[in-house]
Structure formats: structure tokens, C-alpha cells
Amino acid sequence: MDFELSERSEAWRDKLQAFFDREVLPRHRSWLEHVAGKGETAPFMGELQQKARAAGLWNLGLPELADNEPGTRLSNLEYAPLAEIMGRLFWAPEVFNCQAPDVPNMIALQNSATPEQKARWLQPLLEAKTRSAFGMTEPDVASSDATNVATRMVRDGDEYVITGRKWFITGAAHPQCSFLIVMGVTDADGDRTRRHSCIIVPMDTPGVRLVRRLRWMGCEDHVAPIGEIALDNVRVPAANLLGAEGEGFKVAQIRLGPARIHHCMRSIGLCELLIELMMVRSSERSAFGRTVIEYDTIQRWIAEARVELEQARLLAYRCAWRLDQAGHHDAWRDVSLIKVAVPAMLQRIADRAMQVFGAMGGSDDTPIHQALAWGRLLRIGDGPDEVHLRQIFRMERMPTWSIANSPYLSARPS
Ligand SMILES: Cc1cc2nc3c(=O)[nH]c(=O)nc-3n(C[C@H](O)[C@H](O)[C@H](O)COP(=O)(O)OP(=O)(O)OC[C@H]3O[C@@H](n4cnc5c(N)ncnc54)[C@H](O)[C@@H]3O)c2cc1C
The missing domain is CATH 1.10.540.10 (Acyl-CoA dehydrogenase/oxidase, N-terminal domain)
Structure with a gap:
């Protein structure tokens, strides 16, 4: 390595x-x-x-x-x-x-789209002539378990009829968003991981309705505004199916690895900025006879941020390297590790930066409150921490020894 x-x-x-x-x-x-x-x-x-x-x-x-x-x-x-x-x-x-979410959607299309689908949907995205969204999460089910996704997709001749509701769909409220990749159930009786499929739904299809624009912790996503979408008897050609029927998870997973690691890489850059902001602000203000940066507490916060950031960067690089070497199947554990580590770090560093800035830190004059909200969001979006931690735990190997016979422990007197 x-x-x-x-x-x-x-x-x-x-x-x-x-x-x-x-x-x-x-x-x-x-x-x-x-x-x-x-x-x-x-x-x-x-x-x-x-x-x-x-x-x-x-x-x-x-x-x-x-x-x-x-x-x-x-x-x-x-x-x-x-x-x-x-x-x-x-x-x-x-x-x-x-x-995001266009890049992960491009990756899903590169991997799963037919040549016709690529020409119609991928090419304009690559040219920035349109925008897209990915609709998995639903208000009525716990969507951190994607097998709960309940939107119905019923085949009717050479069309699918789609009914359901999606929310917190990043980019869906963007005026240029021309299509959603929707995950729904095509085989309710199938195996849990084969029930779902993904399909491309043009936003202008009758029955697609932007119900509202959503904010997160009071912040607007101006780059990819978040929407709640109702799908009422939406008819789309069967040719819009992305991948085969039952491959919904496969399509979603192909885009999720890059989606997560890209967020982490960007967040590391944001943390660099937060450290710079702390350095400059604390060196420009004096309190109780000293510049703020002279206080041990502030120096410690900045140094701790640096320690955390360098660790996170190495983990992100290793994750990227694994993705390059072995593909998303073998990088899964690294993606979960980084997905838990970086948002928590961003939240901590943003919190310290806010403290260093005093009142100004929570105002619109700095990006700090958005960084804090962003870190908090990433602990839920693309799968909550708990789900990733569960995955990580499951990949821990149980040692072959017991406490009584462990070669690492002292022998108990008989
Ligand atoms: C700003 C924002 C943008 C988003 N963008 C998109 C998007 O573009 N497309 C999309 O489809 N979704 C998007 N989401 C939705 C996001 O992916 C989901 O919110 C997330 O997967 C969790 O689903 P849920 O909200 O239904 O929470 P639930 O599934 O109801 O989970 C709630 C809580 O239950 C707990 N929990 C769940 N499983 C476990 C477990 N195994 N062990 C212990 N505790 C557990 C966790 O604490 C979890 O936070 C976005 C969310 C936000 C906030």
C-alpha cells in the first residue's frame, strides 16, 4: 500500500x-x-x-x-x-x-444502463445539461433497512405502474432535475434481497408530483435541493428498468460506495477549512489579556482536530485504494469505516470551530453551522451510523481461544 x-x-x-x-x-x-x-x-x-x-x-x-x-x-x-x-x-x-447525487447516479448508469438508456440519460448528465435524483427513502417505512422499501412497481404490458411516496430525495427539487432513479417492489413474494428493482422515472411523467421542498436542520441544499415526491399511478416504459428485475439492491449498492466515499473526501477538505478558520479567528481576538490562540484549550482543540483529520485522510485513501484495486464488493468494510469516522469527525471539528468563533460561529456569516449540520446529516444519510457499525461488528472475527485458555492471560491458580 x-x-x-x-x-x-x-x-x-x-x-x-x-x-x-x-x-x-x-x-x-x-x-x-x-x-x-x-x-x-x-x-x-x-x-x-x-x-x-x-x-x-x-x-x-x-x-x-x-x-x-x-x-x-x-x-x-x-x-x-x-x-x-x-x-x-x-x-x-x-x-x-x-x-452528488449526479455522480453516483452516473456511476449507476455506467454500470447498469442499456446503450439506449445511456444515450438518453447518462450523456446529458455527463454534459451537465440536466440533473437527477435517487429515490429510495420513504416516509412510512424505516428506510435504513432498504428491504422495507414499499413503493409498488407493477408490470402492465410494456409498462410499469408505480405508486408510492419518497422523501428526503436530494436533487429532486432542483428545477433542472429531469429524472429520478426510483427503487420499488417488483416481486412482493420474492427473496428479501430480490424483491426490488430500480427504474428511471422522468420527472414530467403524469402522476409524479413534487410535494414539497425539504430543509435539513434549517439548512437548504442549494446545489441539490431536497424534495418529497408522490408517485401516483405513474406509467413508465418497461425499457426504463435499470438492470434486470430484482436487481434493485445491486444497482443501489454500486452507487452507494462512491456516494459515501466522495462525501467523506469532501468533508475532509471542509475540516481543513475549519482548522484554518479556527487558527485565524483565534489569533485575531483577545480575551482576558491574551490572544485566544494562546490559550491551551484552543491549541489543544486545533491539534486534536489535526490528529483526527490525518487519521481520517489515511482511512479515506485506503478506502479509495481498495475501491480501485478490488471494486466495491471488497471495499465494503472500508466504506463503512470511513462513513462512520468522517461525519463524526466533521461534527466534532465544526463544533469546536463554532465555539472558537463565539456568537458569529452560528450565524450565516460563516459556513460553520452548515458544516455542523452537514456532519450531522452524514451520520444518517446514506445509511445511519448504527447500520454501518453493525456491519463492521459483523466482520469482526471471534478469536479461537476462550478466556480460560487464552495464551494472552495469566493462568488462574487451580
Ligand atoms: C438531508 C438528507 C438527504 C437525503 N438524501 C437522500 C436521497 O437522495 N435519496 C434517498 O433515498 N434518501 C435520502 N436520504 C434519506 C436517508 O438515506 C435516510 O434518512 C436513512 O437511510 C435513514 O432512513 P430513515 O430516515 O427512514 O430512518 P429509520 O430507518 O427510521 O431509522 C431511524 C433510526 O433507527 C436506528 N436504527 C436503524 N437501523 C438500526 C440498526 N440496525 N441498529 C441500531 N439502530 C438502528 C438508527 O438510529 C436510525 O437513525 C436523505 C436524508 C437526509 C437527512
């Missing part, structure tokens, strides 16, 4: 960093004013995307990008340091067409 970044990765990281410093960061205040402030589209996004694409900084999170697809193919490990840079601003991934 070698975690030195390859020359290629370093070159792309430096290129992305320079682009970020020159083109993206200087527009952040304008983005805040237009998008976060007024709910408008960023006036510069199209132009920025064109520039990024021309520089090859496009579709970077797709290790299986085909030669005829636009963008630069990077391995997961090569992508990790680039995703970190993007993670410093919530909207930056969109500039490079690297935003």
Missing part, C-alpha cells in the same frame, strides 16, 4: 487548486448573494463550467469514464485530493460536474 500521490494525481490536484483559487473562490460572495440569498441560479455557473471543462477539470469522480465520454478519468485515489479542494465550498463540486 503506497499512499504517496502519483505524479499524475499531484499534477491534476495542482491544476484544480489553481483553478479554484483563480476562478471559484473569488466568486463565493457572489454565489452567496445570488443563490443562498435570493434563491437564484448562479449567474456565472455556465461560464465557469465551460472553463473547467476546457481545462479537463470535468467529470473527475468517474473512474470508469469511457473514452468517448467527456472529462478526465481519474482513479478513486487520484480523485481524493481533488475532492478535498472542492469540499471547501459547498457549491464548488458543481463547477466540475462532480456534485
Whole structure:
């Protein structure tokens, strides 16, 4: 295992960093004013995307990008340091067409779509001409157990008729979202893991209704607004089925590994920013005769954040490396490890940063409260901590010795 970044990765990281410093960061205040402030589209996004694409900084999170697809193919490990840079601003991934949930959806389409489906749905996503969403979670069932998903998908001739309700669907409330990948039940009597299928549902199909836009801890997701969606007798062609009937879990799992690790990579970049914010703020304020950064407590918080962050980064790199080497089947444990470790770290570091900033830390003047909410969200979204911890526990091996005969313990006197 070698975690030195390859020359290629370093070159792309430096290129992305320079682009970020020159083109993206200087527009952040304008983005805040237009998008976060007024709910408008960023006036510069199209132009920025064109520039990024021309520089090859496009579709970077797709290790299986085909030669005829636009963008630069990077391995997961090569992508990790680039995703970190993007993670410093919530909207930056969109500039490079690297935003969730579109990238995981692209990966699902790359793996499971027919050539016709790819031409109709994947190609426009790769070109950033449309947006997408993935609909699994439902209000009426505990969706952390995906086998509970109850939306009905009944075959009727060469169509499926879909009825159900989905909520907390990231991106579904985006005005450009043109399709959902919906998970539903096609064989209610089948084996628990073969009951479900995934199907592409165009948003403009009669019976698809955006019920409401949802916020999370008071925060709006401006990049991929979250929606609740009602599906009432929605008829879509059977040709929209993604993968075979009964393969719903397979399709979902293919996209979940990358979805989780990409969130973690970006969150690590966000933690770097939080450390910088703590350093600068605490060195600029004085209380009780000293600059705040001179207090042991503050130094300890910053140092502890650094310790946690470096551990998390190595774990993320190992996870990325495993995904590259062995594919998502063999990286499953690493994905769960990182999925638990990083959101908890982000929450802790954001909490400390908020404390260092005092009242300002919870205001809209800083991104800290959003970082805190984001860390909290990631402990639930894409599977709650408890489910991942259960998986991790299940992969622990029971030692072959007992307490009475353990070679590691002293012998008890007879
Ligand atoms: C902002 C946001 C965006 C989201 N985006 C999407 C999206 O784009 N698409 C989508 O389909 N979903 C999305 N989700 C939904 C998310 O994936 C689900 O909320 C998550 O899977 C949990 O499902 P649930 O809410 O039904 O909770 P439940 O399944 O009801 O679980 C509630 C709690 O039960 C406990 N629990 C569950 N299982 C176990 C266990 N095995 N052991 C111990 N405790 C357990 C946990 O504490 C868990 O948090 C999003 C959620 C949020 C908050």
C-alpha cells in the first residue's frame, strides 16, 4: 500500500487548486448573494463550467469514464485530493460536474444502463445539461433497512405502474432535475434481497408530483435541493428498468460506495477549512489579556482536530485504494469505516470551530453551522451510523481461544 500521490494525481490536484483559487473562490460572495440569498441560479455557473471543462477539470469522480465520454478519468485515489479542494465550498463540486447525487447516479448508469438508456440519460448528465435524483427513502417505512422499501412497481404490458411516496430525495427539487432513479417492489413474494428493482422515472411523467421542498436542520441544499415526491399511478416504459428485475439492491449498492466515499473526501477538505478558520479567528481576538490562540484549550482543540483529520485522510485513501484495486464488493468494510469516522469527525471539528468563533460561529456569516449540520446529516444519510457499525461488528472475527485458555492471560491458580 503506497499512499504517496502519483505524479499524475499531484499534477491534476495542482491544476484544480489553481483553478479554484483563480476562478471559484473569488466568486463565493457572489454565489452567496445570488443563490443562498435570493434563491437564484448562479449567474456565472455556465461560464465557469465551460472553463473547467476546457481545462479537463470535468467529470473527475468517474473512474470508469469511457473514452468517448467527456472529462478526465481519474482513479478513486487520484480523485481524493481533488475532492478535498472542492469540499471547501459547498457549491464548488458543481463547477466540475462532480456534485452528488449526479455522480453516483452516473456511476449507476455506467454500470447498469442499456446503450439506449445511456444515450438518453447518462450523456446529458455527463454534459451537465440536466440533473437527477435517487429515490429510495420513504416516509412510512424505516428506510435504513432498504428491504422495507414499499413503493409498488407493477408490470402492465410494456409498462410499469408505480405508486408510492419518497422523501428526503436530494436533487429532486432542483428545477433542472429531469429524472429520478426510483427503487420499488417488483416481486412482493420474492427473496428479501430480490424483491426490488430500480427504474428511471422522468420527472414530467403524469402522476409524479413534487410535494414539497425539504430543509435539513434549517439548512437548504442549494446545489441539490431536497424534495418529497408522490408517485401516483405513474406509467413508465418497461425499457426504463435499470438492470434486470430484482436487481434493485445491486444497482443501489454500486452507487452507494462512491456516494459515501466522495462525501467523506469532501468533508475532509471542509475540516481543513475549519482548522484554518479556527487558527485565524483565534489569533485575531483577545480575551482576558491574551490572544485566544494562546490559550491551551484552543491549541489543544486545533491539534486534536489535526490528529483526527490525518487519521481520517489515511482511512479515506485506503478506502479509495481498495475501491480501485478490488471494486466495491471488497471495499465494503472500508466504506463503512470511513462513513462512520468522517461525519463524526466533521461534527466534532465544526463544533469546536463554532465555539472558537463565539456568537458569529452560528450565524450565516460563516459556513460553520452548515458544516455542523452537514456532519450531522452524514451520520444518517446514506445509511445511519448504527447500520454501518453493525456491519463492521459483523466482520469482526471471534478469536479461537476462550478466556480460560487464552495464551494472552495469566493462568488462574487451580
Ligand atoms: C438531508 C438528507 C438527504 C437525503 N438524501 C437522500 C436521497 O437522495 N435519496 C434517498 O433515498 N434518501 C435520502 N436520504 C434519506 C436517508 O438515506 C435516510 O434518512 C436513512 O437511510 C435513514 O432512513 P430513515 O430516515 O427512514 O430512518 P429509520 O430507518 O427510521 O431509522 C431511524 C433510526 O433507527 C436506528 N436504527 C436503524 N437501523 C438500526 C440498526 N440496525 N441498529 C441500531 N439502530 C438502528 C438508527 O438510529 C436510525 O437513525 C436523505 C436524508 C437526509 C437527512
